Amino acid sequence: MSNLYARRANLRKKLGEISPIVRGSVVELGRVCGRPNCHCKKGEKHMSRYLSISIHGKTSIFYLPKHVEQKAKKYVNNYKKASLIMEELSQTNIQILKGNIKDNPRGKRK
Numbered sequence: 173m174s175n176l177y178a179r180r181a182n183l184r185k186k187l188g189e190i191s192p193i194v195r196g197s198v199v200e201l202g203r204v205c206g207r208p209n210c211h212c213k214k215g216e217k218h219m220s221r222y223l224s225i226s227i228h229g230k231t232s233i234f235y236l237p238k239h240v241e242q243k244a245k246k247y248v249n250n251y252k253k254a255s256l257i258m259e260e261l262s263q264t265n266i267q268i269l270k271g272n273i274k275d276n277p278r279g280k281r282k
């Protein structure tokens with residue numbers, strides 16, 4: 173039991189160290205600009221990165237200027253890391269709850 177509590181404390185510490193987080197993904201999309209003789213008109217589109225975010229089933233995208241690209245990727249990656257830790261925390265807490273049920277004689281009552 174006690175190692176489960178230690179595990180939980182460790183996971184919570186790890187979770188606290190992850191910041192900032194963004195639930196979304198960085199995507200690359202081609203776009204056509206407004207210049208009349210640009211190569212993008214012939215199919216060679218301008219590739220740019222965007223942050224794609226889905227909230228309540230509605231997806232929005234934001235253009236990411238070059239200097240923000242790495243930061244956005246990091247935020248998105250932090251969310252993934254945090255999610256994995258959250259899942260581990262949940263599993264650990266389930267084990268703790270199961271242990272509590274076993275420890276408590278009242279839990280044995282039918």
Ligand SMILES: [Zn+2]
Binds near residue numbers: 204206210218
């Ligand atoms: Zn163009």
